[in-house]
Amino acid sequence: MKFGVACMITDESISPTALATAVEERSFDSMFVGDHSHIPTSRESPFPFGGDLPREFHREFDAFAALSAAAVVTTSLTIGTGVVLPAQRDVFYTAKQVATVDHLCGGRFVFGVGTGWITEQMRNHGIDPCTCGARLDEHLRALDAIWTRDEAEFHGTYLDFDPVFSWPKPVQAHVPVYVGGESAAAVRRAAALGDAWMPNSVLDPARVEAQFALRDRYAPGTPLVAYAVTPDNLPVIEEYARQGADQIVLHLPTLPADQAITVLDAMVTTAQQYRS
Structure with missing residues (x-):
């Protein structure tokens, strides 16, 4: 089982470069950052x-800018968004931002x-909130077209465009999509x-089984990545491990650099207990 770190990086917290360096040095598998345009x-x-x-939540850095900084100071760490909201973004800029970060990190996005x-x-x-799910589905399909075709087009209910050029393409033949x-x-x-x-992680270990039951009902075999797990909630971590989570992403509070590193060091011990 893999272990990652999730953090909401702000103008008051540890920087994305310092955090990414520290996370990679401590042999975590991944680092995820959140994103909100505004509150x-x-x-x-x-x-x-x-x-x-x-x-x-009021002060988050732009996720793609933060991950661009993280990309250039790491060599093996998977970096990701946790999560962005494509339906609230322009699809062409999103396609270019993802592809750019994937280039900067060498295909680790x-x-x-x-x-x-x-x-x-x-x-x-x-956006009408009632349409956000359908819009997200269209954005994901349109993004895949932009990333994989030299001349991409898409015709849907919310997105509709004739053939376009858009480079760079991602380094990865397929950009992994984790659905929150x-x-x-x-x-x-x-x-x-x-x-x-x-x-998102549950707080009660008794509720972990229900997440896996939901996964098995609607998406059997799909990897489950438990996001923002409280690092000192060992019963929940143990239950995710027992149920077969593919990855546990531990929540690192938004803190200044010295405090964040202290908490991160404690998280290393937790990850070492359950890593496989």
Whole structure:
């Protein structure tokens, strides 16, 4: 089982270069960073984990810029988005950003995607929240066309374009797509359009089995990557390992460099216990 690190990098936290270097030096397999274009000041959408929205959500770096910095200071670390929201982005810029980062890292990029949960944010992007799933599906299909064809075109409900040129193409013949979200729709999307299902971690080990049951019902055989696992919640980590998770991505809090490194060092010990 692989182990990765997920962190929301901000202007107040450890830098992406320092974090990526430290994560690779400690032999973690991957590093994922989050992404939000903005946070509406008036928000009725509840934070999925309860309580107030943490400060770092308001201050996140752009994921592709952060990963570009991480790419040039690492040689073996898988780097990825955890997650971006393609339906809220221009498909052509997204295609070029992914391909560019994949070049900078030499083909080590993983594209973590989701529909999002802040309905006010979606509306600010001109999107009806009821359509975000269908839009994400079209974006993933259109992106695949742009990445794999010299003259790409796509004709759907939300995206419609005649043949275009777009380079660079990714280094990888196929960019791995990890689909976030906890719903049955997300699992089905992972089976149809992705390479892994990457749900947010549960807090209660008794709930891990239900995630695997959902995976087995809608996407049997699809790798499950447990995202943002609390590193000191050993019962949950043990249960993910027992159930056969492909990878556990441990959550690193948004902290200044010295504090982040201290927490990261403690996470190494946890990963070593269960790595296979």
